[in-house]
Amino acid sequence: MQIPDQVNLFDEMVKQAKLHPKKVIIEDVNSSLTYNRFLIAVNIMSKKIHEAVKNEERVGLFLPNVAAHVIVLFSLFKNEQQPCILNFTMGTQNIIDCIETASLKTVITSRVFVKAADLGYTVEEMEKQVKIVYLEDLRDGISTFHKLSGLIESRVSRFKKRDSSQVVLFTSGTESKPKGVILTHRNIYADIQQVFAHIEIWDTDRIFNPLPLFHSFGMTVGAILPLVTNVKVFLYPSPLHYKEVPKAIEKDKSTLFVATNTFFENYAKFATKEQFQTLRIVVAGGEKLQKDVMELYQNKFGITLLQGYGTTETSPIIALNTPEQHKEGTVGKLIPLMEAKIAKVEGVQEGGNLLLKGPNVMKGYLIHGKGFVPCGEWYNTGDIAEIDEEGFIRIIGRLKRFAKIAGEMISLNKVEELALECFGESVFYAVSIPDTRKGEQIVMFTTKPKISSREFKKFIKSKKMSLLYMPSDIKYVEEVPLLGSGKPNYWALENLAKNQ
Structure with missing residues (x-):
């Protein structure tokens, strides 16, 4: 398995769009786009963004889980600009801290979203720091010239190799100010290829993604993987709609679904076996998969929940149980091209600190007031884990989730x-x-x-x-x-x- 040194995710998407122009590749509650329509939309939007924010290296995104967000993301990839995806659930002060950490000058959002999510106060506070650009205004300013050039560009198959760029996501900042995590296009592309080598995903699969793009899984698996590998995705606006998510999965005939233990527990209260019958691979990550939830899915739906493990800093996937190789109580084996070692921690009897390296490990952090801090040779997860003789990883807990009594x-x-x-x-x-x-x-x-x-x-x-x-x-x-x-x-x- 070889990961090229230079990757631009827009170019990777174009390769697939040329091969499958008429395939419906991305849907949300209100829209459905073929590769061709998606590519035209990106070509037009990239021009509009360039006019609004010409020479800014980083651009903030404050958008919900809809197809338009993914169009903006790929438009920035095309422009060789860096999207900084802001977590709208973080609270106003944390969002302002993120803006300062990444030295943002402009943030793209949507009036409809700000109103629906009741984020007016947050946006007012943001406006004291940055220029706010609304998607509605960009869309209203699209001229016949923009449409024509977008269409022509999508048909001219001349292939431009763009410089490899990066994306900035933010960690939740529960201990101090949020940290920016810098992921290169190569990190994200590597993680996608590593997952494809680890678990069988087909181009007939249909991913259901209710996770927002500020969540690294929502971004990599729910927005970028589909477009660079020709696997259709349905974006659902919120994972908290416990009654609606199972209905949407049934309607879409989704085959791949990922959520957290807490979400799975809530979906099970409302879902029927019929609603989940098309699901082929169902992965639980983000927190420990509890035995009672696992048994509930096995007994009620005939579904084996596969536990996986990842961090924002690793683009995100590190390890994953697969239908062929899974062991209860573990997060599966490392994906290919990753190495791990366990470092002893004083006072901890079982396991040790999990350290990792691989092509999917971040470039480094953006620290508030300090700037860029590169990632060392080994990334320290801060998780206490052990690896058994077969290579299955068991996460014992966060180092911070220990009490010294x-x-x-x-x-x-x-x-x-x-x-x-x-x-x-x-x-x-x-x-x-x-x-x-x-x-x-x-x-x-x-x-x-x-x-x-x-x-x-x-x-x-x-x-x-x-x-x-x-x-x-x-x-x-x-x-x-x-x-x-x-x-x-x-x-x-x-x-x-x-x-x-």
């Missing part, structure tokens, strides 16, 4: 696992907060009312586990706060525990 490192993931075993449901969320006597204490939140602390304590004793795994408090919450990516927002829970 009375000098011992206690895994908060393990506390949640024990609660699941004891009470039979995966609705437990453990955080640690400072404690003057023991260093830290564990507070566990649950959406299950009337949990008995005595019963849990008895269960931990019966498992011959240390009582350091027993939370000092178990609190009931009606619903768990989520990040835009669908993972539990532990930072919000931690603040709640501290304030209470």
Whole structure:
């Protein structure tokens, strides 16, 4: 497997568009585009963007999960400009921090989206820092000349090799200001090729993507992979529409679907077996796949949920269980061309810090106030993991998801696992907060009312586990706060525990 040194994702899309001009390649709730129509739209939009933001190296995108967002993305690829995809669920201050981190001068958004998502205040604050360009204005300014030249350009098959550019995504910034993650076109293209070599994807497959493009999986697998490999995608505007997503999957006859454990649990409450019958590969990532959710999908839908693992910094996919090779409790084996090593961590008994390298590993970070910091030879995931003799990786927890109690490192993931075993449901969320006597204490939140602390304590004793795994408090919450990516927002829970 060879990954070329220079890749431009627009050029890769053009290759496929020339081969399959009439194939419907991208759909959303309101539109459906063949390769040819998509290419014409990109040619026109790239000209309009160039007129609006001529010489800016980086351009911010503040858009929902719709085909127009992907058109803008590829237009910037064509212009050799760098899209910086802003996470609209991050909160106003974090978004302003992202704008400063990437030194943005212009952000492209949409009036319809800003109104529908109630982001007026955020955009007002952004306007103090950057020029806001609305898609509606770009579209209204399209002349006959733009349309004609877009059409002619799409028919002239002269192939221009563009310089390899990059994309900037932002990490959630729960500990400090958000970091920009710089991914080159080669990083993203490599990850797509590595996945194709690892799991069988056909050009007759249909991807269902409810994940926003600021989420690296939503961007790579849900927006770029389809267009550079000739696999149709349906973009759904929000993963939170639990009743509607199963209906949309049935209507589209989707075969590939990816979400988080939390989302899968909620879809299962409303979905029927018929709605999911066309699904061929269903992958859970972003957070640990819980045993009860896995069993529910097996029993109710006859679907094997395959757990995968990735990070924004690795474009994102690192490891993946496949229909042919999967092992419960693991995230699968490394995708080809990746290397891993485990570094010992003081006080952690099981596994160690997972370090990685490969062609899909980021170029480096953009740090607020510091600028570009290159990635070293090995990327430190900050995840505690172990690799078995067959090469399957088991993630034990985030290094940050350990509490140091009375000098011992206690895994908060393990506390949640024990609660699941004891009470039979995966609705437990453990955080640690400072404690003057023991260093830290564990507070566990649950959406299950009337949990008995005595019963849990008895269960931990019966498992011959240390009582350091027993939370000092178990609190009931009606619903768990989520990040835009669908993972539990532990930072919000931690603040709640501290304030209470």
